Amino acid sequence: MLLSLDVKGKTIVLGVTGGIAAYWAAEIIGALRDREADVHVIMTKNATHFISPLTLQTISENKVLTNSFELSGEIEISHISYAKKADLILVAPATANFIGKIATGIADDVLSTTIMAVNAPVLICPAMNDMMWANKIVQENVEKLKKHGYYFVDPEYGVMACGGMGVGRLASMESILGKLMAL
Template identity: 50%
Template sequence: MLTGKKIVLGVSGGIAAYKAAALTSKLVQKGAEVKVIMTPGAQNFIAPTTFQALSRQPVYTDTFDEQDASGIQHIDVADWADLFLLAPATANLIGKLANGLADDMLSTTLLATEAPVYLAPAMNVHMYSHPAVMKNMKQLDAWGFRFIEPGEGYLACGYVGKGRLEEPLTIVQVLEDQMKKKQLLKGKKVLVTAGPTREQIDPVRYFTNPSTGKMGFALARQAAELGADVTLVSGPVQLDTPSGVHRVDVTTADEMYQQVMQHYPHQDLVIKSAAVADYRPAVTYEQKMKKREGDYVVEMERTKDILKELGETKEHQYLIGFAAETQEIEKYGREKMKKKNLDAIVVNNVSDEGAGFGHDTNASLFFTKKGTEETYPLMTKDELASKVLEAAAKEMSGGWA
């Protein structure tokens, strides 16, 4: 899966830099073209000539040492890369990348590249768990950077714990697995809905729900990583658009209906994870309603059932719905799958701790019309999204017996 891939290996200043030499060799043996960029700190641990000999490519160490006067090397290298690998990724490099700092060849090239970036952290166990480092890694994860988690064991500082650079063979295997996954939805068009809707009463008041959009954004991000052409129709949320995803922002249930129906005919896979309002105020006031004595009754009317209409009008599309339940989740999930003519459904018990609205984790049941049944324990929403998409891709390609 790595044959012919153009890989930029960024080596930063940690004792684990010596492992990057073995990593370079193994990537070349897999048929990849490897160009190495070293930070000044990395050169204190290992010489550039080592990487030059192993990669049979020039090694970049200085932004201003232009090796080819016809171009600008940090831009040219950034454009050349099919993927970027940072191993070891020190706390300093992670911090610079998370905050947009660029003061050497490696950091300037990272800001200029549009290739997928994989980080293999390596540092002292206490540095790894420091709130600042964790915050920076969380930010990079939200932007779509991929992490190859460090291993646990004896560290150069004498501590035993998490922080040791993952072994080169494992890093290569992760990259190969990721390349393989990118074929699952390659060439497919995927539509995902996410977040809540807002139904206005007047200019300063509205009805909504607790949805944050995290599950839908995870699905969109993972679908893009599987090679899909992804359109994300999102209600009002405070989330960054996943890399490689086309985002359409809406506010009301009717706006979401219009956008979904417009895009629907051209899609191969549609996932309705948005928490769309079932009702909206029958009357919306143009001016702020003033407080009055006594109670106030708001007359509500039904919104359009987007998922039901998608089920009724689908042709070639594979349609997945979501159900947020608090009791008898399997029963209600199966009923919804049948009633809405879905191909599959993800059912969440939102009363479970760590699952449902607002959390970074989720636990679900997954059913399909063809009989696939999966129980997914508590995991990150990105992990759940990956499992749902892989299951859908297998069914779409006839992979399930």
Template identity: 50%
Template sequence: MVQNKNILLGVSGGIAAYKACALTSKLTQQGANVKVMMTENATEFVSPLTFQALSRNPVYIDTFDEKDPQKIAHIDVADWADIIIIAPATANIIGKLANGTADDMLSTTLLAAQASVYIAPAMNVNMYAHPAVIRNMKRLEGWGYHFIEPGAGYLACGWIGKGRLEEPESIIEAVRNHQASNSLLTGRKVLISAGPTREKIDPVRFFTNHSSGKMGFALAEAAADFGAEVTLVAGPVKLELSNKQIHRIDVVTAAEMYDVMHKHFPNNDIVIKAAAVADYRPKLVHDEKMKKGQGNWQIEMERTQDILQSLGEKKTLQFLVGFAAETTNPLEYGIGKLAKKNLDAVVINNVSAEGAGFDGDTNIVTYVNKSLHPEEIELASKRVVAERLLKFIERDIKDEAK
């Protein structure tokens, strides 16, 4: 998975930079084309000449050192790379990337890159546990960056704990394993719904819910990265997709989402309804703004069409997955939905649990398929949860085909 790949190795300024020398050597020995980009501080630990000798390529340091007038170096290298590894990744470079700072060649190149980025942190144990560092890593993880966790042990600063750069062999193995999963859903067509719906009362008011769409968007991004052809049906949300290959269809109401989901349902292999669709809508919609009166205002509500159940009734060869956001007896109600709506699997989460509610960047879920064996996914970013759910789904599809 690294042979003949163009790999950009970003080396930032930490004592663990010496391990990047071994990483460069091992990647080169395994047939990768390696280019090294260093921060100015990294050159205080290791000479650029060392990386040049090991990679047999020029080493990039200065944004303004344009060796070829026909190219802009940091854009050219960003476009060249199939894979980017940042090792060691200091708290500083993680913070720059998480906040869009581009004040040196490495940070500028990373903002321009479209390749898969693997970040191998290395820092003092207390720095690694600092809330700002944790926030930055979670943000990057949510954007689709991949972290290779540091090891625990004796650190150069004298502390003992987590923060030691993972060994070069382990970094390569982590990249290799993830690259292998990139083809997990190749050839699959995946339809996903995300976000809330809005049900109009009058020109200025509507009913909705707290869904942000983040879980559905994470599923769409992960499925696309796994090689699937993805259609995302999104309710009214303030989210953008980083993967422009995803076919996004924006809707507002439950009725609109019903129509779009049914239109695309027959042509997809995997269908995941992660949207929180309104169960009820106002029976009467006013054309003019309703004025405030003296007494109470009663609005008669009518049921919307159950999208998931109607898809279950029409299901042929599709693998249909529903979400069950519950606050009371979540497992019981979730499993009940599995049978009632003719699902192949259900993803259950207790939205009242800390870290699993609407609009957060993390989730805690339980995946249950027809075997009724619950599989827990503990607190993690929604991107990580999405990847694990898709791996469960693909496993179950292959098991059914046996």
């Protein structure tokens, strides 16, 4: 049951990538904050087309990172400081593109560089069209990441943005939080 989940006092870095399921990030932040987690958000550039950084900053009560090269006047290097403070990184939603980047070691934005620098567990929650999820290359990338110690909550069956039915939609909040607490 969700109420028994204990993330109190934990620092969760939520990575949000550019898919239609990005709007669920607000719900995820709310659920984690309700359980007294300290949530810090990193968004890819494409994620900002689906939900605004201001929305997620307001809900998380922390600055949202969107660019590795922002000049903020701070001395700390954002991706390293987030990697050090994270008890866990949760990427929800994770696009096929982002999964492929991580699987091949591409670190060209603040989220991917943070993941490359972190020692904490990384939980990836894919969300994409069912045909993309079934693609052999995507599945190979997922398996490669699992071999390297990354955790996954697989997408679920249901109505997708294209109007069709299939396996590809973001997993339920219960599934995501349940797996997060098992780590």
